[in-house]
Amino acid sequence: xxxxxxxxxxxxxxxxxxxxxxxxxxxxxxxxxxxxxxxxxxxxxxxxxxxxxxxxxxxxxxxxxxxxxxxxxxxxxxxxxxxxxxxxxxxxxxxxxxxxxxxxxxxxxxxxxxxxxxxxxxxxxxxxxxxxxxxxxxxxxxxxxxxxxxxxxxxxxxxxx
Amino acid sequence: xxxxxxxxxxxxxxxxxxxxxxxxxxxxxxxxxxxxxxxxxxxxxxxxxxxxxxxxxxxxxxxxxxxxxxxxxxxxxxxxxxxxxxxxxxxxxxxxxxxxxxxxxxxxxxxxxxxxxxxxxxxxxxxxxxxxxxxxxxxxxxxxxxxxxxxxxxxxxxxxxxxxxxxxxxxxxxxxxxxxxxxxxxxxxxxxxxxxxxxxxxxxxxxxxxxxxxxxxxxxxxxxxxxxxxxxxxxxxxxxxxxxxxxxxxxxxxx
Numbered sequence: 001x002x003x004x005x006x007x008x009x010x011x012x013x014x015x016x017x018x019x020x021x022x023x024x025x026x027x028x029x030x031x032x033x034x035x036x037x038x039x040x041x042x043x044x045x046x047x048x049x050x051x052x053x054x055x056x057x058x059x060x061x062x063x064x065x066x067x068x069x070x071x072x073x074x075x076x077x078x079x080x081x082x083x084x085x086x087x088x089x090x091x092x093x094x095x096x097x098x099x100x101x102x103x104x105x106x107x108x109x110x111x112x113x114x115x116x117x118x119x120x121x122x123x124x125x126x127x128x129x130x131x132x133x134x135x136x137x138x139x140x141x142x143x144x145x146x147x148x149x150x151x152x153x154x155x156x157x158x159x160x161x
Numbered sequence: 162x163x164x165x166x167x168x169x170x171x172x173x174x175x176x177x178x179x180x181x182x183x184x185x186x187x188x189x190x191x192x193x194x195x196x197x198x199x200x201x202x203x204x205x206x207x208x209x210x211x212x213x214x215x216x217x218x219x220x221x222x223x224x225x226x227x228x229x230x231x232x233x234x235x236x237x238x239x240x241x242x243x244x245x246x247x248x249x250x251x252x253x254x255x256x257x258x259x260x261x262x263x264x265x266x267x268x269x270x271x272x273x274x275x276x277x278x279x280x281x282x283x284x285x286x287x288x289x290x291x292x293x294x295x296x297x298x299x300x301x302x303x304x305x306x307x308x309x310x311x312x313x314x315x316x317x318x319x320x321x322x323x324x325x326x327x328x329x330x331x332x333x334x335x336x337x338x339x340x341x342x343x344x345x346x347x348x349x350x351x352x353x354x355x356x357x358x359x360x361x362x363x364x365x366x367x368x369x370x371x372x373x374x375x376x377x378x379x380x381x382x383x384x385x386x387x388x389x390x391x392x393x394x395x396x397x398x399x400x401x402x403x404x405x406x407x408x409x410x411x412x413x414x415x416x
Contacts, residue, residue, distance in 0.1 A: 020335075020336060021336070022336075042301065042305070043347075043350055043351075044350065080346045080349060080350075081346070081349075081350055083342065083343055083346040084343070084346035084347040084349065084350040085350075086343070087298060087339045087340075087343035087344070087346060087347050088297070088298055088347065090298055090299040090337070091299075096334070096336045096337070097336060098182070098335060098336035098337070098338065099339075100186060100339070100340050100343065101340070101342070101343065142181060143178065143181070144178075151173065152173060153169055153173060153174065153175065154169075154173060154174030154175065154178040154179075154334055154335045154336075155169075155174070155175045155177065155178050156175065156177040156178050156181055158177040158206070158207060158210060159175045159177050159178075
């Protein structure tokens with residue numbers, strides 16, 4: 001179909017979104033998109049969700065450390081409802097996720113330049129002492145994710161001394 | 162803006178991890194609700210490392226008012242912020258009528274409910290009621306609908322009596338923390354004023370500052386502090402500061 005004249009095209013904003021999970025969680029673009037639509041549909045209803053649109057344009061996720069980022073396209077006048085919907089993504093496929101909007105840009109390129117590419121750097125695995133027992137942990141930067149019997153424990157280097 | 166969280170061992174993340182995440186999300190302070198974590202941590206060391214004000218606190222989770230009352234007496238002198246987990250009418254009632262409690266947490270959880278009598282009492286005694294955004298962020302289906310309707314009821318009564326309140330996402334791990342702007346957006350989506358959410362997050366700070374002042378050595382009672390007469394700091398400190406804080410939290414009563 002012939003594309004719309006410029007003044008009738010929708011105006012967009014691009015959310016730079018950062019994601020965090022426990023290590024060894026794997027999340028794909030489709031999973032994230034589904035969770036986002038589900039959250040928007042539940043919080044804003046079908047009309048609000050359709051208004052905000054919320055489509056994932058680019059998505060990267062490092063399974064080993066559980067960290068990722070995405071560019072999410074939303075309609076210009078609906079950035080705040082979209083932000084609320086993003087905040088309500090609490091789990092993807094039952095894996096808890098931490099999520100935040102790093103910033104909002106007017107173009108995809110500006111969004112990528114300003115808010116993407118902040119991966120936590122290399123990670124490594126080693127055993128750390130927590131509560132008097134040695135447990136396997138994934139360390140990336142200052143963050144230390146320890147696997148305990150009851151599940152994961154989020155710690156930092158300060159806790160290891 | 163401050164947030165209040167459960168830390169390891171009650172939650173899934175240590176105080177340091179929560180502090181580093183909260184600082185990154187744009188919070189200037191963090192109240193710890195878990196007693197053992199509050200006791201074991203070094204708030205200044207963690208605070209200096211991550212550039213955030215870490216406040217010791219405890220959340221009393223008792224079965225009935227008499228047990229809660231004992232805990233209040235035991236913990237009040239040791240912790241800056243004292244919250245009590247509501248969830249039954251008897252506990253809610255006990256909390257809003259105790260001057261020594263700062264915050265009634267999750268008043269609508271479980272079988273808990275509030276009415277005009279409780280909210281008026283909370284305003285009189287300077288006990289802040291908590292708007293718990295946790296279920297809005299993390300629950301689904303009927304439980305979430307219930308939580309939303311409870312929040313609305315609480316909001317309407319609190320608005321009417323101008324009672325003190327706090328807002329929290331009641332996070333129990335660093336993954337459950339959300340940035341202040343996100344909470345504001347969620348608040349707006351569910352019918353709060355955007356400013357109300359900000360005020361509720363700032364209220365934690367006011368409570369922490371007021372209690373630190375009261376727990377400090379020089380404090381005798383509101384308007385009275387030990388120090389050199391005519392001391393600049395002393396003169397400036399009392400009257401004015403005290404009035405501002407008491408107005409903010411709706412409390413004129415010493416705890």
